[in-house]
Amino acid sequence: MKNNDVSIIGAGLIGSLLGIYLQKKGLNVSLYEKRPDLRDKKNATEGRSINMALSDRGWKALDKIGLREKVAPFAIPMYGRRIHDEHGETSFLPYGKENQAIYSISRGKFNHLLVDEAEKEGVKLNFEYFCEEIDISKTTMNFSLPNGEKLEKQSDVIIGADGAYSSLRDAMQKQTRLNYKQEYISHGYKELTIPPTAEGEFAMDPNALHIWPRGMFMLIALPNPDKSFTCTLFLPFDGAKVCFDKINDKSDVESVFRTFFDDAFLLMPNLVQEFFDNPTSSLINVECFPWLMNKSLLIGDACHAMVPFFGQGMNCGFEDCYILDGLIEKYGTTSWELVFEKFQKVRKPDTDAISQMARDNFIEMRDSVSNPKFIIRKRIEAKLHELHPKEWIPLYTMVTFSDMKYSDAYAQGQLQNEVMDKVMSDPLIMQNWHEVNYEDIISQIETAKMV
Amino acid sequence: MKNNDVSIIGAGLIGSLLGIYLQKKGLNVSLYEKRPDLRDKKNATEGRSINMALSDRGWKALDKIGLREKVAPFAIPMYGRRIHDEHGETSFLPYGKENQAIYSISRGKFNHLLVDEAEKEGVKLNFEYFCEEIDISKTTMNFSLPNGEKLEKQSDVIIGADGAYSSLRDAMQKQTRLNYKQEYISHGYKELTIPPTAEGEFAMDPNALHIWPRGMFMLIALPNPDKSFTCTLFLPFDGAKVCFDKINDKSDVESVFRTFFDDAFLLMPNLVQEFFDNPTSSLINVECFPWLMNKSLLIGDACHAMVPFFGQGMNCGFEDCYILDGLIEKYGTTSWELVFEKFQKVRKPDTDAISQMARDNFIEMRDSVSNPKFIIRKRIEAKLHELHPKEWIPLYTMVTFSDMKYSDAYAQGQLQNEVMDKVMSDPLIMQNWHEVNYEDIISQIETAKMV
Structure with missing residues (x-):
């Protein structure tokens, strides 16, 4: 050469x-x-x-x-997101099909x-x-x-x-x-740790990406081979009820974590020290x-x-x-x-x-995933993909579990979103979602693609 | 203090x-x-x-x-734009009312x-x-x-x-x-000069901004107190039929000017020298x-x-x-x-x-001003402003001859544009423009503003 x-x-x-x-x-x-x-x-x-x-x-x-x-x-x-609510209850939302995972x-x-x-x-x-x-x-x-x-x-x-x-x-x-x-986003992040348990085990399910979605902010955790989790806290820098600017001492940290991430808080013995030792990054x-x-x-x-x-x-x-x-x-x-x-x-x-x-x-992670309607939406999409694996591929799958062009995935995702918005606009969808007409949804997306 | x-x-x-x-x-x-x-x-x-x-x-x-x-x-x-066509014919498009001018x-x-x-x-x-x-x-x-x-x-x-x-x-x-x-635009510019005549006079009308609009490019000239004009040539840097990249010697310069700016060319004795001495700026x-x-x-x-x-x-x-x-x-x-x-x-x-x-x-200057339909559009707008000086103010006037907030001028200009697009969509507008219903146009803009 x-x-x-x-x-x-x-x-x-x-x-x-x-x-x-x-x-x-x-x-x-x-x-x-x-x-x-x-x-x-x-x-x-x-x-x-x-x-x-x-x-x-x-x-x-x-x-x-x-x-x-x-x-x-x-x-x-990590086969899916494990979503933690304010009461420490969790639910699991798979990323794709049974064997599809992203890897920490x-x-x-x-x-x-x-x-x-x-x-x-x-x-x-x-x-x-x-x-x-x-x-x-x-x-x-x-x-x-x-x-x-x-x-x-x-x-x-x-x-x-x-x-x-x-x-x-x-x-x-x-x-x-x-x-x-x-362009900087209004949020910064800080890394924290959930160490292994006293028995040397993972403190939570290691095969998931853990999310504590709280609307304008969130905490996430990914597993490490040493059985710890690396947590990342995403908060606005300032101007919000909960933001980095307003967390200035031990009691501020503990109060935020007790209020919003109590189950995680119990697993983070070094929280306060780490919070003030680690940088807030943009x-x-x-x-x-x-x-x-x-x-x-x-x-x-x-x-x-x-x-x-x-x-x-x-x-x-x-x-x-x-x-x-x-x-x-x-x-x-x-x-x-x-x-x-x-x-x-x-x-x-x-x-x-x-x-x-x-x-x-970011909006999906910190906000939508805690919305029951969003979870139903994802379930309908998963089912559509199961029934029509080529005609309907959820956006996350196109991006994460395929090598199709990102720009094609984006365009396709936009079309699917429009169709799903219509499906979800049915006021009774939460009761009737088992009965949606999958064939009709597929024909709608086929029509949309032809335009 | x-x-x-x-x-x-x-x-x-x-x-x-x-x-x-x-x-x-x-x-x-x-x-x-x-x-x-x-x-x-x-x-x-x-x-x-x-x-x-x-x-x-x-x-x-x-x-x-x-x-x-x-x-x-x-x-x-300068009371308006003097537009030069390929044959050296010029027409005058006032900037505002009789006494309104911008100053070189x-x-x-x-x-x-x-x-x-x-x-x-x-x-x-x-x-x-x-x-x-x-x-x-x-x-x-x-x-x-x-x-x-x-x-x-x-x-x-x-x-x-x-x-x-x-x-x-x-x-x-x-x-x-x-x-x-x-963000850089695809065009660059180069300054050139039209000197005073042998008699020591302005070579063109000094009370106008001269424009040679040529679609994708243009030449403009502004008067100076020493009776010269400062000309500015705006061309794409590259990738176009006429662009800076393709003008590399005397004959290239002369050919472009003879073809597109012949009347100006005759007034520019130092053109070639200036063209290669002066920088091309972005x-x-x-x-x-x-x-x-x-x-x-x-x-x-x-x-x-x-x-x-x-x-x-x-x-x-x-x-x-x-x-x-x-x-x-x-x-x-x-x-x-x-x-x-x-x-x-x-x-x-x-x-x-x-x-x-x-x-x-930029698009208006280099392209639209040479379009007869655009000139009629400007005339209709000037008449609207004359009849309804408060209800209809052309965008150029709001920006140049007023101190209203630029953002308000922009929003108002958008509304007026929509209404004028409709007016101009009449296939017979070029014949009938004297008879447009000014009251109706004003009532359209009043309605649009209320929405």
Whole structure:
């Protein structure tokens, strides 16, 4: 292959996976990461977290390079949402069919594994390389090292897998007419822990994603292999009855948890300490265009950071790698610009769609799932899917358990929503939902699709 | 007044006007500008241009501090658009009523005048102060000077009037959850000149804004007191039949001008030289929120840079100053945060509206004004306004010749558009437009407003 020196900025999940992909193609890959090597014990902090939920698109990308078996031992299947009400009562809402699950995996462990694999593959790893400047026309990068040393690196191609605050994107913004949008949502998040029980067991059902939906806010919990749960509390920063601004001491924390998350509270012995030790983080949505300039390309969060409420950020970034790899197979590397143009063209509508769905899903998670009418709606949709597996696929299934284009899933989901809104508008639906005319619903969606 | 040390970053049109306003209030104002003093002959370059079109909102802001008489000698009234077709035929489309005009004024001269006035008022001027960093919580600014010196300045309040690429906004972006959007339009612009005739006269009617609308692109010309015209050519950067990318030599330039702007071409002896000497500039739209953080505020282009097609960028920035001044009168300066919060709240919907109208107006300028049906539409609207001066005010008039809120003008304009779309949908309208039922149109708009 020609033009085969590739620099990837960022050795997070997407950067390391892409490194493996491209090195396997026979390219000569260097990874540059500003943080220290996370495999050293002394660098135990994992950076930003929210446990990852690995789903079909992610597995597919791992499969192509034979990594499924290596990842599987670290991944815990979650077959649905377990919803906790204010009284500690729970109900279970499956994500899909019986064997369909999303998989809880720790960002830190997963990243560790991918960096190891990249190294084995022959990718050159450079940690603590802080990218200070990029000259895109020359494809040169200027790094500063912890000892104060400055290094200039040149390469045929630069790929920015350096996340929501991407330095490659910053460089593009100075060197081209980059359309750019960043939007913070009004909520922040804080990570907390439910440790294993005294007997060393999971304190709750480990095969579910636990949600305490409370309207304007929520708590969620995902299982870890050490039998703890990582919890994430999502609250408005300010301006609401319950918000981070109004929780300032032990009694505030305890009062909020006793009132709204009492069953979880009983399982969180270190709650107060963690609450004040752990940072309150913000959630950003990033969109930009173009994604490329000359022989530089943005990938993953660097061009489409999304809120985490569909659990697709990482899966989407992995799918980016899979698709880019396919385009390199098809077009070769004689013209990287061509490959990058094709990539952007095919991918941008899909990442726009999943970003939007991720925002929409926040309302579903924190509010709708506690609504009995919503649960019936999901049951009707599941039944429709069972009876007509091709004609009716619930949106969650299209996104999570298929690899259809996100933009197609979004469009299809909109149509289905309209039909379901009509079905649910029947004032007696809660009594009569067993008797809905499934054939009629399917014919409505078929008609809608033809328009 | 308390808290009266005010630093303004940027001594452009908005920064200097605001400096005058605040110094007159008894505040202690320092202006910091990265460029050299534009009043020195050696710094003759005016920076970015596009002649300014001063209209009612701008004059109102000048009136409040008694500057109308000083500005008037530099301003040339333009009573309407003079539209040039491909054959050099022209037609005149008035902007408003007989005496209503917008005023062509050179950015450089105007800025010069305002900086002079600021100095007379006692504003402390600091040129060649390049702002490198701002600590918003401490209201400190770090400047570098041409001799390499670094200076830290502290102040009670910082106001960023430093334009579309604002350094105060950059600082906010790092220190708060700033929602931010920048969008470049697909067109760029290049400035050119029509010099005075051999006899030292204007080469065309000086009391009009000249437009050569050509569908996807256009040329415009505004008069200068030295009897030249400043022309601005707006073309797509690339991807179109006529675009900057495809004009690479003398014969390309001449061929485009001969084909599309032949009458102008005959008046432009230095066309080719200017075309290749002058830069091709891009056009950006910027929106952000919030506009303030602690005791720092963005104003003018720094928080709402817009495209120039409604001629409102400067007028809107001047209105910002007028409104901020009114809020200081009302609330005093004991709490700048309060003043800034009120400012942002009242102003954001209006700047969003004018930004949108500016984008919409590009299509009107480059395309619609050459459409006979559009001209009839304007004539009907002018007649409606004549007959019912309060019930029907054309959008252009609301924006340009009134001080009503931009957001109200926008909403009212939308309603009127719907009614006019109906009027114009009559297939015989071009023959029968003299006979339209004006009373009926007015009653339609009255009904629409009530809904």
